Amino acid sequence: MPKSVRVLIIDDSASVRQTMTAVLESDPDIRVIGVASDPFVAARRIQEEVPDVITLDVEMPRMDGITFLRKLMAQRPVPVVMCSSLTVEGSETLMQALEAGAVDIIVKPKIGAADHLAESALRICDVVKAAAQARVGGRRPRAGMGSGADDGKKLTADAVLPPPTGRAMAKTTEMVVCVGASTGGTEALKDFLVTLPANAPGIVIVQHMPEKFTTAFARRLDGLCEVTVKEAENGDPVLRGHVLIAPGDRHIMLERQGARYHVSVKTGPLVSRHRPSVDVLFRSAARSAGGNAVGVIMTGMGDDGARGMLEMKQAGAFTIAQDEASCVVFGMPKEAIARGGVDRxxxxxxxxxxxxWAANR
Structure with a gap:
């Protein structure tokens, strides 16, 4: 039996600490070993027992979360998940947290409609378990947690759009690149995109991230890259030299009209436990682009994208998986490789x- 993921919650709000404890301990694979109202209390807790994962509020008295994160990464690296309210203003600060070494972002749970709270709890628990597997500051990934690929309750891309027809589409001159990433993906995507030339093929990306934060993420990348990066809107064309990032909490699909591509952005059920889902994007690429597509799957826990990448390959696309050594979490690429959907x-x-190379072959 794998050991439970031990979590330390740091938040100045007693009600948030209580709610987070209840959410995390609803998962049998997670155990909250302590709570702290500020980083100074947290430091004493860590001296007593080093957690597998820390959830960290951004704004706290005595020391803000970003400052504590930087000190922690320099002295005793532990996977940290930033916990924030759902605000556009806060999302800019959280981009700094990811640059400083945070593994991922979650939104503080709010009591509301039962289905919304259930989805929120699902994401929080999944992110924390993924963080426990992350390579941080030379730390070896924690052993014992599965990929989540055997969860029979997960909806597949069938819930959003039908499978590809089965016949590969003939190649044309325009290529489109579809990319999926999760835990560790924000920095991986930055490293990937900053090296692309301004005339790179059109790119559509799914990065598992809460709504509103994808806006700041796209803006940050746009300021660093030669290609133009923006958060996707329904109907946006897929153009050479442009990158579209799926908005948080919305699925994105590639669609074709004549020789041109555009994206469809819409809500829908969680697919492979996610919205946006990499499987949905990849299946749409298999249906609409076939051999005119390149698929890339990057760091992340679970199996989102594995089915869709196989469908892309079967439709004639060239598919690439990030290798284990450079992944923060090797789950998603590993599953895609295991299913036979990866060319390189x-x-x-x-x-x-x-x-x-694949786009010009």
């Missing part, structure tokens, strides 16, 4: 080169 396994620093 590449380290992160070679994925851009391989994408350009």
């Amino acid at each position: 396994i590449s380290p992160l620093d070679q994925i851009a080169r391989d994408v350009l």
Whole structure:
């Protein structure tokens, strides 16, 4: 039996600490070993027992979360998940947290409609378990947790759109690149995109991230890259030199009209436990682009994208998985490889080169 993931919750709100404890301990694979109202209390707790994962509020008295995160990463690296309210203003700060070494972002749970709270709890628990597997500051990933691929309750992409017709589409001159990533993906995507030239093929990305934060993420990347990066809107065209990032809490699908591609952005059920789902994007690419597509699957826990990548390959696309050594969490690429959906396994620093080669082959 795998050991439970031990979590320390740091938040100045007693009600948030209580709610987070209840949410996390609803998962039998997670155990809350302590709570702290500020980083100074947390530091004493960590001296007593080092947790597998820390959930960390951004704004706290005496020391803010970002400052504590930087000190922690320098002295005793532990996977940290930032916990924030759902605000556009806060999302800019959280981008700094990801740069400083945070593994992922979750939104503080709010009591509301039962289905919304259930989805929120599902994401929080999944992110914490993924963080326990993360490589942080040379730390070895925690052993014992599965990929989540055997959860029979998960909806597949069938819940959003039908499977590809089965016949590969003939190649045309325009190529489109579809990318999926989760835990560790924000920094991996940055490393990938900053190396692309301004005339790179059009790219559509699913990064598992809460709503509102994808806006700040896209803006941050746009300021770093030669390609133009934006959060996708329904009907946006897929153009050379442009990158579209799926908005948090919305599925994104590639659609074709004549020789041109555009995206459809819409809500829907969680697919492979996610919204947006990589499986949904990849299946839509298999249906609409076939051999005109390149698929890339990057770091992340679970199996979202594994089915869709196999469908892309079967439809004639060239598919690439990030290698284990460069992944923060190897779950998603590992599942795609295991299903036979991957043509090439590449380290992160070679994925851009391989994408350009595949798009021009």
